Amino acid sequence: MxxxxxxxxxxxxxxxxxxxxxxxxxxxxxxxxxxxxxxxxxxxxxxxxxxxxxxxxxxxxxxxxxxxxxxxxxxxxxxxxxxxxxxxxxxxxxxxxxxxxxxxxxxxxxxxxxxxxxxxxxxxxxxxNRFQSYCQQLKLMKVAGERIGGMIMNANPFTLGHQYLVEKACAECDWVHLFVVREEGKDFSYLERLSMIRAGTQHLKNVTVHPGSDYMISRATFPTYFIKDQKKINYCHAALDLQLFRDGIVPALGITHRYVGTEPLCPVTNHYNESMHCWLASGACRSNRIEIVEVPRKAIDGEPVSASRVRRLLSQQQDELVAKLVPKTTYKILFSDDVQYHRAKSVAA
The missing domain is CATH 3.40.630.30 (Gcn5-related N-acetyltransferase (GNAT))
Structure with a gap:
């Protein structure tokens, strides 16, 4: 047959x-x-x-x-x-x-x-055993301390809000591990975002910026083809992503606190933040249980700083307003020839 x-x-x-x-x-x-x-x-x-x-x-x-x-x-x-x-x-x-x-x-x-x-x-x-091997590699970057912070960022692009969150975590922790989501978006490439984050945090001496890995589940690649309920999709995405973080990354690096900005604008991201309390704090096994630190979103001109706000202003060519919302390091990268070329190609596509 x-x-x-x-x-x-x-x-x-x-x-x-x-x-x-x-x-x-x-x-x-x-x-x-x-x-x-x-x-x-x-x-x-x-x-x-x-x-x-x-x-x-x-x-x-x-x-x-x-x-x-x-x-x-x-x-x-x-x-x-x-x-x-x-x-x-x-x-x-x-x-x-x-x-x-x-x-x-x-x-x-x-x-x-x-x-x-x-x-x-x-x-x-x-x-x-690939996930276990990845976590073994992370162990080589473990830093001793009573309070070790962890965070995951997309930073599309890296704003003053992102920088404020990292600075606060570094001020409160012995060390901070920052992971960059690895995905290719139509706005900024993974390498562009990684460059912005590294440049915007280079003044901080107690942070490790980790390249993205396959074990940070991107919403861009998360499947929707066999689940039709958006709420169920959001629930499954958060649950799987946070389990990998809790069971592998947390013990490998000795993370005690997960830092995240409050989310007043996006209900999907807000749901993810709420899920952290279930999967990483109250619902986690005792040995991997960590504290969730929600930092109020930085506001400028009475409005929360967000990457979506920056992208909107970029599309409107309001460069002076963009400069008020991003670090100087990000602004320099945003208007470099390479990034301008990438964005022009994305718009044309």
Whole structure:
């Protein structure tokens, strides 16, 4: 039966084939996330799509098998085709999000559990010990102290509000570990944001700026193709991300306090802040339990400083107002030739 199935690769730009794939996925209760780049599809000699899976960065998504072929071994063949394609693209560290009832299928395909949220979602990766190895590397950067702060930033871009938060944490802690979310946005690239953060914190002597890792789950890559309820999506994202932080990063670096700015503007980010109290403080196991420090958002001209406010002003070419909201180091980077070129390309796209 399987010898009647052939596999092919379809870029997301092939609208004719993508329309057919979308129909197949809809029939299986799934959809296509915006960050998907390629599909691998298995077709019967009759032309019917029987299996498909997608690649979005390092995440495998939209994996589906025609009902009548489930249990036939087609799923394992599809996963082999999909992972081999990802390896050819140079993406060796792979992840997938799935429902817990699919655990055995993906475990047989070489994926191992990282974290789980009730019966809603499980995060898996194609290594049994890569996360542990990452945490062992972090241990090499551990600094002794009674109060060790931790924070995670996107900083798109790095504002005076971000700088204020880091300065306050450094003033209150023996050491601070700052992690940068690794994702490529349409506004500023990961390397641009990392440069802004490093430049804007170089005057502080008790902070380590850590490059982003695959274990800070970006909302940009978080799956929505098999969950339709936005509240459930927000809950699962926060729960998985905070579990990885609590169970791996906190003990590796001896973090005792997580610093975060209050969020009066974005309900999604506000929900994430609230989730910290559940997963890192009251609901955490005693050995990894840490204190959450919510710092009131810095305000300028009676309005909270936010990256979205800066982006809006940039789009309106109000450079003088931008200068009031960002450190001089950020302003210099924002108006450098490299960043201006990147933003021009993003707008054109």
């Amino acid at each position: 399987l010898d009647e199935i052939s596999f092919s690769r379809v870029p997301i730009t092939n609208r004719y084939k993508i329309d057919k794939i979308q129909t197949f996925l809809a029939h299986n209760g799934l959809d296509i996330d915006e960050d998907v780049e390629y599909f691998v599809i298995g077709k019967h000699i009759s032309g019917q799509i029987l299996a498909c899976g997608a690649i979005a960065g390092k995440v495998l998504k939209s994996i589906a098998i025609e009902k009548t072929y489930r249990g036939s071994g087609l799923s394992l063949t599809l996963m082999t085709e999909l992972t081999n394609f990802a390896y050819e693209l140079g993406r060796y560290n792979l992840f997938l999000f799935t429902k817990p009832q699919n655990f055995n299928l993906f475990r047989q395909s070489g994926f191992f559990p990282l974290a789980q949220v009730d019966d809603a979602m499980i995060l898996m990766e194609n290594s049994p």
